[in-house]
Amino acid sequence: MTSAASTVALIPAAGSGTRLGAGIPKAFVDLAGRTILQRCVDGVLAAGVGHVVVAVPADLIAATRADVPDAQVVVGGSVRSDSVRACLAATVGAGTSEPDVVLVHDAARALTPPAVFARVVDAVLSGHDAVIPAVPVTDTLKRVDVDGTVVATVDRSPLRAVQTPQGFRPEALARAHASGADATDDAGLAEALGMGVHVVDGDLMAFKITTEWDLRLARMLCEQGAAAAPATP
Numbered sequence: 513m514t515s516a517a518s519t520v521a522l523i524p525a526a527g528s529g530t531r532l533g534a535g536i537p538k539a540f541v542d543l544a545g546r547t548i549l550q551r552c553v554d555g556v557l558a559a560g561v562g563h564v565v566v567a568v569p570a571d572l573i574a575a576t577r578a579d580v581p582d583a584q585v586v587v588g589g590s591v592r593s594d595s596v597r598a599c600l601a602a603t604v605g606a607g608t609s610e611p612d613v614v615l616v617h618d619a620a621r622a623l624t625p626p627a628v629f630a631r632v633v634d635a636v637l638s639g640h641d642a643v644i645p646a647v648p649v650t651d652t653l654k655r656v657d658v659d660g661t662v663v664a665t666v667d668r669s670p671l672r673a674v675q676t677p678q679g680f681r682p683e684a685l686a687r688a689h690a691s692g693a694d695a696t697d698d699a700g701l702a703e704a705l706g707m708g709v710h711v712v713d714g715d716l717m718a719f720k721i722t723t724e725w726d727l728r729l730a731r732m733l734c735e736q737g738a739a740a741a742p743a744t745p
């Protein structure tokens with residue numbers, strides 16, 4: 513990552529993890545001896561990010577401050593976009609000196625390699641307002657109706673699965689979130705305003721821990737010491 517640049521990472525970690533079904537908020541689930549959130553913050557700091565802001569459920573603020581003492585901790589919202597806005601308000605909107613780049617990174621993408629951070633940050637510094645990492649789609653995709661009948665096979669060649677960290681110039685991210693709208697990712701809010709969004713290569717190791725299967729895979733990778741090794745798409 514370009515060392516002279518100042519970078520802030522906003523980490524939404526306030527989700528409940530319904531699809532994982534662990535009985536506790538997903539970011540606080542054990543991942544081979546550390547929580548998912550701790551591993552995520554470890555990765556963000558190892559990538560050279562200067563300041564980290566984490567949004568968590570209100571009742572886990574104190575526990576999070578103990579778990580990730582190097583991070584600023586704020587209360588998240590009821591949807592992901594609200595949690596990102598809570599992080600934004602505590603940093604970019606709080607009158608502190610403005611960073612060169614703001615990253616938004618899911619706690620649930622805990623094993624993201626440093627090279628992905630570097631590609632995203634470098635692309636923002638080279639002049640893009642908004643940058644996302646993405647990987648090609650590898651399965652055949654079909655549109656299916658509510659009765660379970662195939663409507664069409666979709667051309668997958670232009671499609672990409674989008675990951676985080678997503679990188680922005682601070683002003684661009686603030687503008688994207690100004691409406692208070694919700695979207696599945698931050699770039700979606702930028703797109704809705706007509707901003708250009710630049711795509712760089714993601715990495716399979718940046719997968720999102722969403723289901724029990726993902727968690728098993730992440731635990732195996734950590735136990736094998738593979739978490740720091742990049743995996744190409």
Ligand SMILES: Nc1ccn([C@@H]2O[C@H](COP(=O)(O)OP(=O)(O)OP(=O)(O)O)[C@@H](O)[C@H]2O)c(=O)n1
Pocket residue numbers: 523524525526527528529530531532538539567588589590591592593595596618619620621720721722
């Ligand atoms: N109100 C919310 C919802 C989600 N997130 C965060 O956004 C990231 C991506 O969301 P996802 O993986 O879908 O997490 P959950 O919303 O917890 O999962 P689920 O939909 O299965 O409940 C996660 O790091 C999650 O903690 C958040 O900060 N605040």
Ligand SMILES: C[C@](O)(CO)[C@H](O)COP(=O)(O)O
Pocket residue numbers: 592618673674675676696697698720
């Ligand atoms: C932001 C994201 O990880 C990009 O793929 C994704 O959109 C989060 O979606 P989720 O439904 O909240 O997991």
